[in-house]
Amino acid sequence: MSAYCLATYRSFDEKADFHKKATSIAVGLTVGSWTELPEAQKAQMEKHLGKVISIEVHEPGAGESVSDRYADITIAYPDVNFSRDIPALLVTVFGKLSMDGKIKLIDLNFSSDFMAGFSGPKFGMQGVRDLLGVQDRPLLMSIFKSVVGYELPALREQFYLQAAGGVDLIKDDEILFENPLTPLEKRIEVCLEAAEQATKLTGQKLLYAVNLTGSTSKLAAAAKKAIAAGANALLFNVLAYGFDVLHELSSDPEITIPIMAHPAMAGATYPSPHYGISPSVLLGKLMRLAGADLVLFPSPYGSVVMPREENLAIKHVLLTNDLRKDYAYNAPSDAQLKLAASFPVPSAGIHPGLVPLILRDFGTDVIVNAGGGIHGHPLGTIAGGQAFRQAIDATVQGISLRDYAQTHPELQSAIDTWGIRE
Amino acid sequence: MSAYCLATYRSFDEKADFHKKATSIAVGLTVGSWTELPEAQKAQMEKHLGKVISIEVHEPGAGESVSDRYADITIAYPDVNFSRDIPALLVTVFGKLSMDGKIKLIDLNFSSDFMAGFSGPKFGMQGVRDLLGVQDRPLLMSIFKSVVGYELPALREQFYLQAAGGVDLIKDDEILFENPLTPLEKRIEVCLEAAEQATKLTGQKLLYAVNLTGSTSKLAAAAKKAIAAGANALLFNVLAYGFDVLHELSSDPEITIPIMAHPAMAGATYPSPHYGISPSVLLGKLMRLAGADLVLFPSPYGSVVMPREENLAIKHVLLTNDLRKDYAYNAPSDAQLKLAASFPVPSAGIHPGLVPLILRDFGTDVIVNAGGGIHGHPLGTIAGGQAFRQAIDATVQGISLRDYAQTHPELQSAIDTWGIRE
The missing domain is CATH 3.30.70.150 (RuBisCO large subunit, N-terminal domain)
Known part of the structure; x- marks a missing residue:
């Protein structure tokens, strides 16, 4: 059989x-x-x-x-x-x-037999939560505003301002490649220094996902170099390299930090109704099978739009055991075969006023990811992060953003700027 | 600048x-x-x-x-x-x-500066012609009929029948992966044995492109194992692995045989008018830049259809120097930077009656590639190859297929079966 x-x-x-x-x-x-x-x-x-x-x-x-x-x-x-x-x-x-x-x-x-060739995410959602010591609320991630052409002090400052606002994760811009102004090891050094400085203020941990780039055969070595330099997470443009490359990186026992999959290039494949591969396969099942600990995908909330039902389909396959189907001919003994869940990260166009909507769609197992919604806050980047954390705290406690904002000026200012969508 | x-x-x-x-x-x-x-x-x-x-x-x-x-x-x-x-x-x-x-x-x-990082096809069109010793006519390639589930003797027989008909290249099916029935080295052994046997009959050389498959990091070693076993060409599913993997393979000095790029998965990216990447970039410029010596793409002639103008756009960028454009700011001294041409291989739905059309579109710098048009010939696979060679000979000499068929029964039989499209 x-x-x-x-x-x-x-x-x-x-x-x-x-x-x-x-x-x-x-x-x-x-x-x-x-x-x-x-x-x-x-x-x-x-x-x-x-x-x-x-x-x-x-x-x-x-x-x-x-x-x-x-x-x-x-x-x-x-x-x-x-x-x-x-x-x-x-x-x-x-x-x-x-x-x-x-x-x-x-x-x-995938059949159980086929899946047995894959160990899935090494950390997964729970592993990422454990690293950060945050179990009970959605996480907050932020993205650098401008990076290309900037030098280390500018990057460090941007990093510090994001970290000091209370974000849990910061990711490199996906278009930041190895470059003389902000080379990988130096970038890790100054950013983790800034993280430490912020931690004294916020009391919380932080993961910094550095962009893993370069020639395919040298990626594993680059990842290990990054780890040796102190990196605690990696960002990876999976679709520019192929799912098998992610699979090999995630299976490498010496790559001991979470891998965040960026969806760059995905729009060349998923949006047409007539051609390509659906988002839940491309950014869902294949990413998780290949071992992505966190998966970014376009949110349904902002300007770069993916329909809500497609977002929910991605979420479903990242979190549940529905990748496996054993068609008639064999019912394997290891039917309990499970991969760790990948953390869903709906991205683009996110501001604090959207947090209730995001949590309604995703529950608490989500990473709220913002760029302009943090850096563009009228009171500055730190306040931008704080406003998001306030929006998350309010929503998790079942308090309306409007009520919570009365005693939280950062949130109030964000609402005044971007409004609330419910 | x-x-x-x-x-x-x-x-x-x-x-x-x-x-x-x-x-x-x-x-x-x-x-x-x-x-x-x-x-x-x-x-x-x-x-x-x-x-x-x-x-x-x-x-x-x-x-x-x-x-x-x-x-x-x-x-x-x-x-x-x-x-x-x-x-x-x-x-x-x-x-x-x-x-x-x-x-x-x-x-x-691409700028000249960017292109300087790429050496392009190692053999290119001229190198493939030199290996085969055929300078003055389009080449003929054939594809196995059925391979999955078949054993070595069946593969050997199919190979022999194709080779004996006078084809210049034979490629593995792209869905033939490493498997216990016909493992790579054994396949090379029996097929090249069959090639030698056919050469005694036809007096011509032949390239056999074996499918390079498996984990990304082991592809280069697999290619070298194939070369050690006598392989004289490789087939590679570029889009399932990424262009950079092809680039690394083609740049490897120990990979000393031509690489044929298969377009598998390309249809997930090029056909939509609104999304994706155009065929001339995906299957043209990027394949050549990454070093494909031969590039397969869907022909405009058969059932798997790509519009003729897109075929001609692919042909143009595979053969000419039009990948490079130096925008205002710098005119580099190495303006003559050139990559070897990649051999265009329009594929699918090809029968001998289409040869005049193919040659009108592509000239002689083309590989006529057939599957069913060879195996499905009423007089058998050998006659199928012969009919194509006759169609090519006639067209190159400016003789109509109908006239040439009067003294070439294999061609006549093909025309009776599939007709002529002019």
Whole structure:
């Protein structure tokens, strides 16, 4: 009995016979041909043959055009056909098929056997909370305002102001690469110095995610250099390097700090209804499988927008055990196989007045991530961080922002500037 | 004076002020903020600031809707802002921006300075011709029919039949990963044995591109193992691993055989008019820059279709020196910097009756690549290869396929089966 990974596609076609199409995918992307095989050979090839699991046809209704006709097709691919790595799985299920008309990969479910090749996030959500010593509230993260072209003292100052406002995590800008003005080790040195200074004020810990960049084969060494210099988290542009690179980094026993996955380039793949890969697969399941401890993705709240239901789908797969589906043929003994959860970080366009909305959508297992909403605070960056922490404290305690703001001028000022969205 | 890489975007927006948008990209993706900087700081930051090069607004005309309003915006990004690697460039020009509404990266031009970090294809088109000893005609490549689940003798037989028909190159199926039935070294052994046997018949050389798969950090070692086993070409699923991985493989002095780039997964990125990256960048400029000696892409002739003009755009950038553009600020002394050409391989849906069309579009600098058009020949696989070689010979000599077929029964049979498209 084989194990199978399941891929679900949304295939648009004005008149296709979707049953025929599904069969042609299941056969074409596995054994190549089937009906013309001799019976004896069929018996031998059966375990390599893809299976059509389901076909749900959506016929255009009132107000829709024929071009809105699609089917959601789920195919089971035998694990025996591919090696236990993400490139092999993706090339199998969506290599050639991605180029075959209007078709989008909308879901992917891994067999227990396939997942056994992945250890998932090394820290995960709980590990990140433990490092920070914060268990009971959403975390707050901030992003540098401007970094390219700036020197160490300017970076240090920006860092200090963010840290002093009470943020839990600070991340490098994803476009800050190795450069002579603020080289990795120096950056870590001055920023952690600033963090320590801030800690004296705030009494809280802080993680600084430094951007891991450069040639692929040198990333692991760069990460270890960063760790030796004191780094306590890494930022990584996963999609510019490939999921397998993240998987190898997260599996490296010498990389002993959390990895934060940045979604840079993701918009080249997820937004079209007709092509690409859905956000819950691209920024959800694959990121977690590859071992991201924290995953950034565009929030539904700001200017860089992803629909709310897609955000919630990402959240769901980062936090629950719904990556695994064991299709009929084998029910493995290690059915409890679980990966640590990845911390969801909806990003972009966040201001304190959105905190109640974010917490309603995500609960407390979320990182509130802000850039302009901290640096653009009328009373300055420190007040910007404080206003967010106040908004979080209020919401967790079930107090309205308006009420809480009466005794918290930083929050009041933020509300005066950006309003409240409920 | 700085050097700049140029990115061109097609940005769709029903009512945006595209000049404002262009400025916000140029500033936002470089120095972060500009107008509010003190003059002294502006002088210092100037060399890091992105520049708006051009904006061409397309207002919807008759028969178009407001959603067809777009602008093509070209921004120059200072090289000083990013390291000389493809991930850094892509994250800079299209990392965050890819997620910012309907926007597609439609062109990318590298400065001479940036290109100096890349040696390009090690063999290139001419090197591949030299290896095969064929200078004056398009090459012919074929693809295995079925591979997954088959054992070595079946693979060997398929290989022999393709080789005996006179093809110049045979490639693994991209979904054939390391597996117990046909492991890499064994596959190379039996296929090259079959190649030798065929050479006795055909008198010609042959390249066999074996699929390079597995974990990213072990690819270079796997390639060297393949070379030690006698491999004379590699197939690589570039987009499943990232361009930088191809760049590192192609730059490795111990990888002494051509690398063929497969477009698997490309359809997740290029086909949408509103999102992603255009084919000429994704499968053209970036593949060549990263060092692909041969590049496969969907042909405009078959069922897996890419528009003809996009095919020609890929061809153009694979063959000419038009990847490089030196924007105003510096005209480098090494202006003659050139990369070897990558061999274009339009693929899918090819039968002998299409050869005149392919050669009209591509000239002789093309590899005619067929699967079903060879294996599905009524007289068998050998005749399938022969029919293609006859079609190529006829077309190069300026003889019509119909005339040539009168004395070439394999070609006649192919024409009877698939027709001629002119």
